[in-house]
Amino acid sequence: MNTVEVLEVITLQAGYNTAVVLVGVIALGVGGGVIGVFSLLRKRALISDAISHATLPGIAIAFMLSVALGGSGRNLALLMAGAALTGAMGIFAVQWICRHTRLAEDTAIGTVLSVFFGIGIVLLSHIQTMQAAGQAGLNHFLLGSTALLTSDEALLISISSAVAIVCSIAFMKEFGSVAFDEGFAKAQGWRVARIDLIMMLLILAIVTIGLKTVGLILIIALVIIPPAAARFWTNRLGRMVALSGAFGGLAGWAGGSISALLPDMPAGAMIVLAATSIFIVSLLCAPRTGVVAWSVRQLGLQLTLAETRGLLAMASGNTPPDPMARRMVRWRGYIDSNGQLTASGTLAATEADRQRQLWEAYRKRNPEADTSFYPLGGCRIEEVLSPDVVSELESRNR
Amino acid sequence: MTAGDFLTIDLPAVLAVVMAAVSCGLLGNFLVLRRQALIGDAISHIALPGIVVGFLVTGTIATLPLMLGAMGAAVIAVLLIEFIRRVGRLEAGAAMGVVFTAMFATGIVLLEQTGSSNVHIDTEHALYGNLESILWLGLTEWADLLAWKTYATMPRQLATLISMTGATAVLIAVFFKELKVTTFDPGLSASLGLPVRTISTILIVLVAVAAVAAFEAVGSILVIAMFICPAATARMLTDKLDRQLWLSASTAAAAGVGGYFFAAFGPQLWGNENALSAAGMIAVVAGLLQVTAMVVGPRYGALTRAIKNRNRRFISDS
Numbered sequence: 001m002n003t004v005e006v007l008e009v010i011t012l013q014a015g016y017n018t019a020v021v022l023v024g025v026i027a028l029g030v031g032g033g034v035i036g037v038f039s040l041l042r043k044r045a046l047i048s049d050a051i052s053h054a055t056l057p058g059i060a061i062a063f064m065l066s067v068a069l070g071g072s073g074r075n076l077a078l079l080m081a082g083a084a085l086t087g088a089m090g091i092f093a094v095q096w097i098c099r100h101t102r103l104a105e106d107t108a109i110g111t112v113l114s115v116f117f118g119i120g121i122v123l124l125s126h127i128q129t130m131q132a133a134g135q136a137g138l139n140h141f142l143l144g145s146t147a148l149l150t151s152d153e154a155l156l157i158s159i160s161s162a163v164a165i166v167c168s169i170a171f172m173k174e175f176g177s178v179a180f181d182e183g184f185a186k187a188q189g190w191r192v193a194r195i196d197l198i199m200m201l202l203i204l205a206i207v208t209i210g211l212k213t214v215g216l217i218l219i220i221a222l223v224i225i226p227p228a229a230a231r232f233w234t235n236r237l238g239r240m241v242a243l244s245g246a247f248g249g250l251a252g253w254a255g256g257s258i259s260a261l262l263p264d265m266p267a268g269a270m271i272v273l274a275a276t277s278i279f280i281v282s283l284l285c286a287p288r289t290g291v292v293a294w295s296v297r298q299l300g301l302q303l304t305l306a307e308t309r310g311l312l313a314m315a316s317g318n319t320p321p322d323p324m325a326r327r328m329v330r331w332r333g334y335i336d337s338n339g340q341l342t343a344s345g346t347l348a349a350t351e352a353d354r355q356r357q358l359w360e361a362y363r364k365r366n367p368e369a370d371t372s373f374y375p376l377g378g379c380r381i382e383e384v385l386s387p388d389v390v391s392e393l394e395s396r397n398r
Numbered sequence: 399m400t401a402g403d404f405l406t407i408d409l410p411a412v413l414a415v416v417m418a419a420v421s422c423g424l425l426g427n428f429l430v431l432r433r434q435a436l437i438g439d440a441i442s443h444i445a446l447p448g449i450v451v452g453f454l455v456t457g458t459i460a461t462l463p464l465m466l467g468a469m470g471a472a473v474i475a476v477l478l479i480e481f482i483r484r485v486g487r488l489e490a491g492a493a494m495g496v497v498f499t500a501m502f503a504t505g506i507v508l509l510e511q512t513g514s515s516n517v518h519i520d521t522e523h524a525l526y527g528n529l530e531s532i533l534w535l536g537l538t539e540w541a542d543l544l545a546w547k548t549y550a551t552m553p554r555q556l557a558t559l560i561s562m563t564g565a566t567a568v569l570i571a572v573f574f575k576e577l578k579v580t581t582f583d584p585g586l587s588a589s590l591g592l593p594v595r596t597i598s599t600i601l602i603v604l605v606a607v608a609a610v611a612a613f614e615a616v617g618s619i620l621v622i623a624m625f626i627c628p629a630a631t632a633r634m635l636t637d638k639l640d641r642q643l644w645l646s647a648s649t650a651a652a653a654g655v656g657g658y659f660f661a662a663f664g665p666q667l668w669g670n671e672n673a674l675s676a677a678g679m680i681a682v683v684a685g686l687l688q689v690t691a692m693v694v695g696p697r698y699g700a701l702t703r704a705i706k707n708r709n710r711r712f713i714s715d716s
Contacts, residue, residue: 097692103692104433114439118684122679220495272502283486
């Protein structure tokens, strides 16, 4: 493998077949990312796990059917139709259990997942004893494989992903309202159950499309990880959908390219790992919600607290109570080498003391007020309360 | 089938299935009641990278390193899920989905890249288990069951599963009250001074141990089914926790025995000599039992309630 080869693959120049397969997985990634946003926001991410496992019996039945009709059982469209059929039955089963029994949704998901998968495995064990060609290929539906994708199949995948993406964007307003505010959606006269059903059918579409490439065990990663990563960057639905779709597409492109370039690199797993890398970067680096931003904020808060602690102690004629507070006031130039307050230090200490008194007065007057506002939090009272309240507190303190 | 075949091949396999089913089924009650039913699913996916790493580090397929690897992976996963949930403010389900798919994908890549897939830990194995390898060679006649030396040849997987089930049952019996209060009313248990978080951590660790112990014998699909279906069946039938535990254990055992024998001998009924997958069939039987309980359960069954409601309406109409 050399640089030219790498460039050819990632820019879709490495032959028609590789390019078509890559376009297929990119489309799949975008589709999964877009649709996954809604199930993530609806707090139903794992329903996709039940759906994907429920496709196995359908695959097996379609295979047996096509063998019985004299085919080879390799017809991807027929296998996908079977998968979609039992996948839809799985969705209805989850909904039935939630609505008609006392069992919770996670139990319903677990039941459907394991029982449908069990049926699929029983059927597969029967197929293994049949003298039919192509039965070995069925195992690829568990873990996926792009190596065996023909360009017709890749085309089928691209087109159906595109349709699924268009549908989910068309329903974006409805999906968003149901996810954020079910009550509002009901007040609009929308049938929440029906909107949920459409959302789950779109997930089923992505699962069915991705079966052959990513495999039914890992396909749910495509509808969970990109939206979870996008969630770190924005609070707006439209942006989240765009970002999640982009992340999914990027994961499909990177994972698909790596598996095309390196031997023995299963595409499904590589796509999932590419998506995971995007997730980890988002978790660490996102502004505001990322781990790095959070740590910086925490550190800043610690320093402000130490400074206020030091100033308050100096204001009442003591020395700063701990080394961190001492270092902080010295670093800010509030005390000189003899440990005496400098001119700016006197000002800052007076102000800190004034803040403390005002906050304490406010808390005495409003004992029910939120206790998180406190002088040590580095929170200036003028930024929180209106000027007339502040001046009233000031006059009372005097 | 001769008595010897039955004792050497079928009896140890059925016992292993029943033990795995009962230990997972008992623990499943708490998962179902705490709305953590999918933890079993997540852990059984997560075990794969652990097993592969255990194999790569030690180079053997001995049970202990593989189980330690799987346990380690499960612990790391639980910590990661908790971290992502807190920091990323994601719901538990999404955090779980992110972690277990990522770890499972890592396991597959490791498996393919290191060529470990040629040895016995292939993915099919992880799914269906390896029941046919459980042979009790010292047991050829019924009378052998009374001789001590027979038990020296007891298959290792079976011995592991029996001790696991015993330990689970004893732990649940001893800590019944604590488990009950923390499951139904975490607020009350905190005010009673019970260590709520410690108990739920211990529960998750137990779930991981039970899953991994059951894994190599019966496969992941059966483990997932047994964590959920028997407990859900029992939940449809009673409101009392102790009764629910007994019911779930018996349901699990019944599904194990029924599924095993139907998979082994069922196909012969329609003249097919080949056995079906026992693990899959047991999950199906457990599912059928659950469907029965959900539809015609005496008090909470959907059909039962529908009929009751109709009668009530009929009375109030007339």
